[in-house]
Structures are given as structure tokens and as C-alpha cells.
Amino acid sequence: MTDGQKTHLKISLPGKRACFWGAPAHAVTTGNLPAKLAATGANTGNLFIGHGLFHGLDCARKAFHPGFGAIPAERLHEHFDLVVIPASNFVGNGVDLTDHADYFARSKVPLFCFGLGSQVLPGQEVALKPGTERFLRLLSERGGSVGVRGAFTAEVLWNLGIRNVSITGCPSLLNLRPSTVAKLAASKPSLDKIAVNFSNNVRRHSIAATGMRASENALFQRVIHENAYYILQNETPEMALLDAMARNDAAAASAVLPRIAELFDVSGSREDVRRFLEGRIRVFFSVEDWVGCMGTMSASLGSRFHGNVAALLAGTPALFLVHDMRTLELCELLRVPHLVLDRAVPAEETVERLLAADYRPFARQFERLMMEWRLFLHRNGLGSELVTEGAETAEAPAKAELALTA
The missing domain is CATH 3.40.50 (Rossmann fold)
Incomplete structure (x- = not known):
């Protein structure tokens, strides 16, 4: 990190339109408790994955995909320039991503995946459903590099023949500020x-x-x-x-x-x-x-x-x-x-x-991780910007939408 650890990373896509599909990013404010839980993807922890990536990206316009029935895959490029995927545990034997593979394969936009993970147990045979494996290969083909959570997931993908991966961790930490890291190190x-x-x-x-x-x-x-x-x-x-x-x-x-x-x-x-x-x-x-x-x-x-x-x-x-x-x-x-x-x-x-x-080892490692994030973004043709802490400007409401209405 430069300038005495006074900066943090922002993903920069000037003039571009980003479509988010994956973990949610916004607070759930309506419905009873079961309905609210369902809106998070059945786990409130998912909010951190989507929130980190959504609010860590600056672009002309960003919105969550309104549903595969709302925009034909063949016309997705008319609305967006890039699909951003705040990923979770997609690499699992019980996961079926057939519909997602079919939809995005028919689209023409690049796919940017950050945070892909696996919960396959050590020694367990990897037996992915065909649709899930097709989706993972599509991520590899449509992006410069697939961002995975750690070395274990990278090895699982390597054994599937998917080699263009970057070990990036989870996007939930993208918005961690230098002052907070320093506070942790002194805690x-x-x-x-x-x-x-x-x-x-x-x-x-x-x-x-x-x-x-x-x-x-x-x-x-x-x-x-x-x-x-x-x-x-x-x-x-x-x-x-x-x-x-x-x-x-x-x-x-x-x-x-x-x-x-x-x-x-x-x-x-x-x-x-x-x-x-x-x-x-x-x-x-x-x-x-x-x-x-x-x-x-x-x-x-x-x-x-x-x-x-x-x-x-x-x-x-x-x-x-x-x-x-x-x-x-x-x-x-x-x-x-x-x-x-x-x-x-x-x-x-x-x-x-x-x-x-x-937390002193974490503070040192976080500097290195920020550099890896910048390299990862470069491999995917995305820009990055180091922003001085406290110098951020408020995001214009028109730039971010919960979902696009087709």
C-alpha cells in the first residue's frame, strides 16, 4: 500500500455498465423473518460477499440482474458491458448451476467472478453436476482469471483443467479501511x-x-x-x-x-x-x-x-x-x-x-493481498484506483440500482 497506508482499493470501470449476479448486497427491510432470510440467499452472511464487491466498484451504472426471464440472454449486452459475480460455494457435488450455464453461455458479455469457493472435503471425489462444471468452464473462458477463495479451491479447479485462477480470498473485505486494519493490529x-x-x-x-x-x-x-x-x-x-x-x-x-x-x-x-x-x-x-x-x-x-x-x-x-x-x-x-x-x-x-x-500478521498480509487484487483486476481487464481514506465522495443514487427493470 502506498502513502503510509492511507489508501484503500476501489475497482474502477469508468463509463461501463455492470450487471451483478450472485450474493446480495443490500439490506433486507421488508417481510417477516423467514422471508427476510430467504431474500439473503438463505444465509445472512451472503450479504457481506455482495456488499463488498458492489460498493467496492465504481462505474457509470450498476444493478443486480432482475431475473433470467426479464432480459433475454441474447440481449444482455444491450443493457450491460460486464457481469460481476460475487461468488460463494459454487464448487460442490450437490450444486446444480445448469440454468445459469445455459443463460450466460447464450450471452455475449464478459464474466468477472470474485470469491469462488469449494466445500468438498479433503480426499472426497469431486463429482460436479454437468451444468455446474459447464458454468465453471464458462467463467474461465469468459474472464481473464477466476478469483478463488484460497489454495484449496484453486487446486480443485486445477484438477478440472481450469488453470487461469487467482487466489483472492473473499470480496467481503474489499471495503476494509486502513484505519480499521491499524485498529485491529493494535487490538x-x-x-x-x-x-x-x-x-x-x-x-x-x-x-x-x-x-x-x-x-x-x-x-x-x-x-x-x-x-x-x-x-x-x-x-x-x-x-x-x-x-x-x-x-x-x-x-x-x-x-x-x-x-x-x-x-x-x-x-x-x-x-x-x-x-x-x-x-x-x-x-x-x-x-x-x-x-x-x-x-x-x-x-x-x-x-x-x-x-x-x-x-x-x-x-x-x-x-x-x-x-x-x-x-x-x-x-x-x-x-x-x-x-x-x-x-x-x-x-x-x-x-x-x-x-x-x-492481528499484526493479518495487517501485513492485507497489504500483500491488496496488491494481488490489483493484479487480478488487471488480468480481467478491469481498472483499480487507490483512494485516500476519507476522500471518497458520496455515490450518486442514479449510479446504483437494486435491479434493472427491463
Whole structure:
């Protein structure tokens, strides 16, 4: 980074029209809780992926694709000059992207993909659905380089014969400011007020399911006695509890409490468990609100990558609990403090690792990552600009749209 770390990166496409397809970028403000969750792509963490790339790009006009039925693929180039894809876990044996491959193959616009990831387990056979493999090859053919989350995903694509990849991490960190990085490097985590997150509903793709379960359950039983808040992303029973309480449905809330407690191997009849679940669960449908909340915390820890990214964007130190290859490759790339749940980790050890978290390696690595981002953009024919922090001008409302109306 130049000028004494006073600048950050912006993607620059002067005069161009960018069509976004992929992770959402805007706050969800209407509907009940289940409807809001569905609007995020069934995981609130997706908001950070789209938000980072959407707001990190300057161009003449940008909008999310209104749906494949709204604009014929053959006419997409009349509306847009580039398709920007804030990607997630597309490289998986259960993912079917046939419709997407068919649509974009008929279009004429370049494809720019940032953040592609895989959750295939180590040693597991990669058996992608034909439509998904066609879509990945289309990304390779229509773009100068495919941006992947880490070395693991790069290797999966390499074995498929896709070689034009760049290891870029996740676009959720594109808007991280130098002053925030400096704050993280100087941070001292504490247990004064902590945010916790869990992945108790996705243990099927963990590196070691037994160790992960034991580690998360031990941590839960510890944090209910701290000044802690449980931040959700897509945990169904916990979401159902929040929804029931929002509707003042005491019967529904009482019915779901034991289900949540059972996930953490505790009794739902315990007063401390009930009090924590009823009073300390939170969920956010706005990146700004989420990051703002994390700014009030003294630390964050858990196995949700974007739950901890929310903390980093606020300058709050986090300990990433690694349970799958997606999180591992990102943590290794970013050099953030992390602990691999490949065994039953006692809660006290987890807390000790949190309190010892050192973000100076991350600060040094982030400078190098910014340079890789610039090279990645150049490989895709995109421009980049180093903007002095605090010198940004407000974006004109006409430049950004939630969706284009055909």
C-alpha cells in the first residue's frame, strides 16, 4: 500500500455498465423473518460477499440482474458491458448451476467472478453436476482469471483443467479501511462483551464432525455465563425462536427452546440456558447494522466466517474456529487468528486463544493481498484506483440500482 497506508482499493470501470449476479448486497427491510432470510440467499452472511464487491466498484451504472426471464440472454449486452459475480460455494457435488450455464453461455458479455469457493472435503471425489462444471468452464473462458477463495479451491479447479485462477480470498473485505486494519493490529481482545457464532446446522461438511460438535457445545456452555451475544446466520431452530418471540407466540417459543438446547447438549429446562436463548440471540439483515453492532463488542469468536468478518470490518478482533476447507483456506490466506476444530477443544483453550489473538500478521498480509487484487483486476481487464481514506465522495443514487427493470 502506498502513502503510509492511507489508501484503500476501489475497482474502477469508468463509463461501463455492470450487471451483478450472485450474493446480495443490500439490506433486507421488508417481510417477516423467514422471508427476510430467504431474500439473503438463505444465509445472512451472503450479504457481506455482495456488499463488498458492489460498493467496492465504481462505474457509470450498476444493478443486480432482475431475473433470467426479464432480459433475454441474447440481449444482455444491450443493457450491460460486464457481469460481476460475487461468488460463494459454487464448487460442490450437490450444486446444480445448469440454468445459469445455459443463460450466460447464450450471452455475449464478459464474466468477472470474485470469491469462488469449494466445500468438498479433503480426499472426497469431486463429482460436479454437468451444468455446474459447464458454468465453471464458462467463467474461465469468459474472464481473464477466476478469483478463488484460497489454495484449496484453486487446486480443485486445477484438477478440472481450469488453470487461469487467482487466489483472492473473499470480496467481503474489499471495503476494509486502513484505519480499521491499524485498529485491529493494535487490538487487545477481552471478554467484556463478546459476539459468538456457531455452525451447528452444517456439521455435515466439517473436517471432523465429532470434534467440531464437542468444541462448539463446550464453548456454548461457557459463553452463556459471559456477557455474550449469539449472532445467527441461518440456524433454523434459533430463527424460529426469534420469529415466535417477534409474534408474541409463547407456545411456539417454548416448543422450540428444547430443540436448540439439545443441539448444544444441554437441558432446555435450565434457567441460564433459557435466559440466554431468549435474551441474547441476534440476527441482522443489514451489513451496516451488523458491523455497527460488532463495533460495540470487545471480541468475536466462532465458526461462521462472515460473522467474524463483520467484527473485522468494525475493527474488533476475532478468533475464527475452523471446521471446513472453505474457512481454512480463507484463514490461511488472510493469516487471521484461527483454531482448527479437528478434535474436541476445551472451552478454556478456545478462550485463551481468543485472548491471545494477534492481528499484526493479518495487517501485513492485507497489504500483500491488496496488491494481488490489483493484479487480478488487471488480468480481467478491469481498472483499480487507490483512494485516500476519507476522500471518497458520496455515490450518486442514479449510479446504483437494486435491479434493472427491463
